[in-house]
Amino acid sequence: MTRGVMSKRLLNNAYVYSFLRDPSALAGACLMAFFAVCALTAPWLAPMDPYDLMTIDLGNFLLPPAWMEGGSLAFPLGTDDQGRGILSTILFGLQTSLMVGFTVVLVCSVAGIVLGMAGGYYGGLLDAVIMRCADTVFSFSTTLLAILLLGVFESRNIWTVIFAICIAGWVKYARTIRGSVLEVREAAYVTAARASGAGDFRILFRHILPNALPPIFVLMAVDLAVVIMLESTLSFLGVGVPITEPSLGMMISIGKNYIYAGMWWLVAFPGLTLILLVVAINLFSDWLRDEMNPKLARQN
Amino acid sequence: MAVSFICFLIFRFTGDPVLMLAGKYATQQEREQVRIAYGLDRPFYVQYASFLGNALQGNFGKSYISQTDALDTILERFPATFELALSAILISFVIGVSLGVVVSLRPGGWLSRVIMAGSLGGISVPTFLMGILWVMIFAVWLEWLPPFGRGETVQVGRWRTGLLTLDGITHIIMPALTLCGYQLAVLLRLTRAGMREVLGEEFIKTAWAKGLSPFKVIVKHALRNVLIPVITIAGLSFGELIAFSIVTESIFQWPGMGSLLLVSIFENDHPVIVTYIMLAAVIILGINILVDLAYGWLNPRIQYD
Numbered sequence: 001m002t003r004g005v006m007s008k009r010l011l012n013n014a015y016v017y018s019f020l021r022d023p024s025a026l027a028g029a030c031l032m033a034f035f036a037v038c039a040l041t042a043p044w045l046a047p048m049d050p051y052d053l054m055t056i057d058l059g060n061f062l063l064p065p066a067w068m069e070g071g072s073l074a075f076p077l078g079t080d081d082q083g084r085g086i087l088s089t090i091l092f093g094l095q096t097s098l099m100v101g102f103t104v105v106l107v108c109s110v111a112g113i114v115l116g117m118a119g120g121y122y123g124g125l126l127d128a129v130i131m132r133c134a135d136t137v138f139s140f141s142t143t144l145l146a147i148l149l150l151g152v153f154e155s156r157n158i159w160t161v162i163f164a165i166c167i168a169g170w171v172k173y174a175r176t177i178r179g180s181v182l183e184v185r186e187a188a189y190v191t192a193a194r195a196s197g198a199g200d201f202r203i204l205f206r207h208i209l210p211n212a213l214p215p216i217f218v219l220m221a222v223d224l225a226v227v228i229m230l231e232s233t234l235s236f237l238g239v240g241v242p243i244t245e246p247s248l249g250m251m252i253s254i255g256k257n258y259i260y261a262g263m264w265w266l267v268a269f270p271g272l273t274l275i276l277l278v279v280a281i282n283l284f285s286d287w288l289r290d291e292m293n294p295k296l297a298r299q300n
Numbered sequence: 301m302a303v304s305f306i307c308f309l310i311f312r313f314t315g316d317p318v319l320m321l322a323g324k325y326a327t328q329q330e331r332e333q334v335r336i337a338y339g340l341d342r343p344f345y346v347q348y349a350s351f352l353g354n355a356l357q358g359n360f361g362k363s364y365i366s367q368t369d370a371l372d373t374i375l376e377r378f379p380a381t382f383e384l385a386l387s388a389i390l391i392s393f394v395i396g397v398s399l400g401v402v403v404s405l406r407p408g409g410w411l412s413r414v415i416m417a418g419s420l421g422g423i424s425v426p427t428f429l430m431g432i433l434w435v436m437i438f439a440v441w442l443e444w445l446p447p448f449g450r451g452e453t454v455q456v457g458r459w460r461t462g463l464l465t466l467d468g469i470t471h472i473i474m475p476a477l478t479l480c481g482y483q484l485a486v487l488l489r490l491t492r493a494g495m496r497e498v499l500g501e502e503f504i505k506t507a508w509a510k511g512l513s514p515f516k517v518i519v520k521h522a523l524r525n526v527l528i529p530v531i532t533i534a535g536l537s538f539g540e541l542i543a544f545s546i547v548t549e550s551i552f553q554w555p556g557m558g559s560l561l562l563v564s565i566f567e568n569d570h571p572v573i574v575t576y577i578m579l580a581a582v583i584i585l586g587i588n589i590l591v592d593l594a595y596g597w598l599n600p601r602i603q604y605d
Contacts, residue, residue: 139584141539147546151565151573229426236428237550239565256432259440260447271429278424
């Protein structure tokens with residue numbers, strides 16, 4: 001297949017077509033891509049490494065942004081109380097946010113799919129145990145459970161944060177997929193597959209899963225924004241990533257102490273970055289939800 | 301209905317993994333002497349059993365730090381958190397539902413557009429940023445409201461309230477606004493979706509045709525049917541409200557249970573953490589019961605047997 005044919009096929013795809021014609025989805029995706037590139041290239045892009053003690057000069061603490069009086073061009077968005085450049089710390093903090101976000105969403109969706117499919121397909125005791133766990137986790141709510149889990153952990157680093165959010169976050173996926181499995185378990189095509197001698201494994205992954213995936217994609221997109229907000233909330237509270245690692249939530253928590261002194265830039269820039277990132281993801285997931293929901297498509 | 305409720309009770313009180321986890325980590329944490337003093341050298345399951353036995357009698361052990369009874373320490377902070385949560389719920393419910401109704405009545409109007417854009421903001425801005433934003437606007441910039449603390453309080457029996465003094469009320473405005481933000485946006489969107497569906501139904505057309513006043517049609521006929529899912533979600537998201545109360549209390553240095561929990565986490569004060577978890581579970585359970593009862597009142601067709 002030549003490249004010309006490939007790109008033509010891509011353009012004729014219904015999803016690509018509607019995506020390219022939805023300005024807010026495009027804007028959201030572009031903004032997301034921009035942040036992702038910034039995060040990936042942070043070591044080269046950032047004017048300094050905010051967590052390399054050699055490059056930090058405490059003498060540069062609490063400098064205002066470059067365009068204000070007393071600002072320095074070396075620190076375009078000013079510095080924090082340790083003399084770290086705000087811009088550099090934001091870039092490295094984005095790395096943490098996106099890394100936690102994507103890892104959690106991937107792990108949670110895989111765990112949720114496996115547990116939800118097992119419970120929905122086999123039913124019985126297995127289903128009862130899984131769903132009781134799910135109900136307990138659900139009634140505690142993701143945020144509360146993550147805070148409490150991190151509260152009882154002895155040491156906290158980026159992996160314990162990911163672990164805690166995963167423990168608290170798999171339920172949505174498991175419930176969604178279980179619902180879909182219950183719906184199609186007795187469907188004609190599943191019975192047909194079974195009659196033709198397909199094993200449970202093959203039925204689950206080749207026949208049931210592909211039909212249950214669209215809502216999972218939507219959930220993953222929505223969840224990415226939720227997880228990124230949750231990570232920054234945890235770091236803000238001081239139970240997230242340790243103080244030696246960059247994080248948007250941590251920056252805001254440090255900056256909070258200085259807003260009474262009129263030093264707004266410590267909070268404003270990381271806060272704005274976080275909001276833009278979340279809004280970008282939400283714009284994209286709104287489009288995805290409309291696109292993958294056949295019920296809505298019929299109404300329009 | 302009744303069955304699901306019993307299942308809920310059973311799983312809540314038979315298996316509480318969070319609790320066990322806290323117990324397990326406590327043993328690794330403390331030094332040998334302290335271990336023996338607090339009975340932490342005993343096998344894990346013995347500890348758990350004795351903890352459970354004591355917990356049923358309302359005895360949750362002593363705080364490692366302050367040497368006072370853990371449950372008392374937390375309950376002392378309870379009024380502050382309760383008043384904050386109650387104000388937040390009231391604000392989000394009253395404003396969220398009424399704005400939802402307004403938006404559903406004129407879906408295309410400019411007012412509706414402004415409200416819907418605002419609600420998208422409410423969902424996209426994390427609670428802690430919202431709180432800091434309020435502080436920046438009302439405390440630093442306008443200097444209208446005090447930035448932290450609970451202000452003057454009055455002791456009424458065993459309850460120390462801040463709602464009876466003007467100072468206390470000005471102190472609660474910003475925390476309550478912060479805490480209600482997310483829930484307000486969710487309730488607004490739910491009410492709007494529900495109202496739009498119900499307003500197209502036959503019985504609403506009948507009510508209009510009968511010549512009832514707009515107030516009666518909208519509130520008594522339409523809204524009442526919408527409230528059931530709204531209350532369900534509000535009840536189910538109560539855990540989220542408790543979580544955000546921790547965040548809010550940390551921003552405004554509100555002397556409630558949430559800020560106590562954070563201090564306990566930093567100081568590894570396990571009895572207090574475990575008591576908090578148990579209390580949160582009990583509160584969430586209680587709210588779920590209340591929500592179930594509210595169904596019966598809103599929709600007499602739902603019977604409990």
